[in-house]
Amino acid sequence: MLHDTILSAIGNTPLVRIPFPSQGRIYAKLEYLNPSGSVKDRSAYYMIKEAERTGKLKPGGTIIEASSGNQGIAVAMIGAALGYKVIITVFEKISDEKYKTLKAYGAEVVKCPATEFVEDPRSYHSQAVAIQKNTPNSHMLNQYYNPANPAAHYTLLGPEIWKQTEGKITHYFAAAGTCGTLCGVGKYLKEQNPNIKILAVDAANSFRATKGHPKPYKMEGIGIDFDNGLLDYNLVDEFLEVTDEQGFGMLKPLASQYGFLAGLSSGAVAYATQEYAKKHMGPQDIGIMIFGDSGRAYLSKAFAVETVNDFAQKDPVAVAVQRVARRIEL
Numbered sequence: 207m208l209h210d211t212i213l214s215a216i217g218n219t220p221l222v223r224i225p226f227p228s229q230g231r232i233y234a235k236l237e238y239l240n241p242s243g244s245v246k247d248r249s250a251y252y253m254i255k256e257a258e259r260t261g262k263l264k265p266g267g268t269i270i271e272a273s274s275g276n277q278g279i280a281v282a283m284i285g286a287a288l289g290y291k292v293i294i295t296v297f298e299k300i301s302d303e304k305y306k307t308l309k310a311y312g313a314e315v316v317k318c319p320a321t322e323f324v325e326d327p328r329s330y331h332s333q334a335v336a337i338q339k340n341t342p343n344s345h346m347l348n349q350y351y352n353p354a355n356p357a358a359h360y361t362l363l364g365p366e367i368w369k370q371t372e373g374k375i376t377h378y379f380a381a382a383g384t385c386g387t388l389c390g391v392g393k394y395l396k397e398q399n400p401n402i403k404i405l406a407v408d409a410a411n412s413f414r415a416t417k418g419h420p421k422p423y424k425m426e427g428i429g430i431d432f433d434n435g436l437l438d439y440n441l442v443d444e445f446l447e448v449t450d451e452q453g454f455g456m457l458k459p460l461a462s463q464y465g466f467l468a469g470l471s472s473g474a475v476a477y478a479t480q481e482y483a484k485k486h487m488g489p490q491d492i493g494i495m496i497f498g499d500s501g502r503a504y505l506s507k508a509f510a511v512e513t514v515n516d517f518a519q520k521d522p523v524a525v526a527v528q529r530v531a532r533r534i535e536l
């Protein structure tokens with residue numbers, strides 16, 4: 207197939223079997239094969255198209271987002287392809303690779319201190335809001351609060367998985383970050399077949415998992431730390447909680463035993479799926495896991511460390527990101 211634009215290359219990622227010890231069959235949806243390298247290409251593109259459709263974003267406009275991660279990179283890539291100016295606010299200690307990736311896509315990157323409260327006017331969220339107010343013809347996507355985020359996955363990823371499995375999927379495993387991927391796909395699948403199990407993979411130290419007594423954790427792209435309104439509890443059959451040690455511990459076997467160089471949230475999803483499948487899946491079952499990004503972004507900090515604690519020294523930003531998110535609710 208010939209693509210006229212990089213944007214039409216978003217999606218249609220392969221489902222690849224991983225022979226985990228289980229009676230059921232487990233497949234990974236390789237979202238790291240999207241053009242900017244993560245599942246966020248889908249939601250960023252959909253949110254931008256929705257903003258255009260509703261007149262919030264007009265030709266010559268500026269897209270603004272607060273993100274030190276995959277969302278910022280996806281927005282920068284799509285903004286470049288569509289001809290929008292893009293401003294991304296990030297933590298000042300953002301990794302060199304991520305900073306350079308944003309710059310390579312032509313985004314303006316505003317570094318902000320890692321504040322304790324997200325309401326602090328110096329926080330990356332507050333600064334994005336302020337920049338948006340002061341920038342004519344601009345729009346902030348605000349992924350944690352934007353219903354177009356789950357709608358993207360309801361419209362694109364859900365039907366894709368349904369079609370690829372010919373309606374035979376029985377279990378869906380996804381990391382819960384903003385919960386857009388979890389609930390967008392979960393809603394679509396439940397509408398097709400209410401017996402499909404929707405399994406949410408959460409960090410064991412998150413605000414939700416600890417019932418309001420969170421502790422620091424080092425995984426990224428995962429963790430329900432405040433009520434953002436996108437999480438629909440009615441769709442979730444079970445929450446599967448994963449510790450840093452368990453999630454990190456999966457990364458090397460995934461790469462060296464199975465050939466999947468996957469990122470931190472994928473490590474957590476793979477661990478949770480493997481444990482769940484051993485106990486609860488039968489020969490007719492088909493489980494689909496979302497692999498949200500690639501291990502390439504974490505080579506030095508996750509693959510090159512021997513213990514999880516080494517990671518905090520290598521990436522203080524990831525730890526700071528979690529701390530800011532948590533304070534929203536407290």
Ligand SMILES: Cc1ncc(COP(=O)(O)O)c(C=O)c1O
Nearest residue numbers: 383384385386387427471498499
């Ligand atoms: C790699 C990765 N996996 C999973 C997620 C979680 O997706 P969602 O925000 O839709 O819950 C994210 C979110 O940032 C991510 O970056």
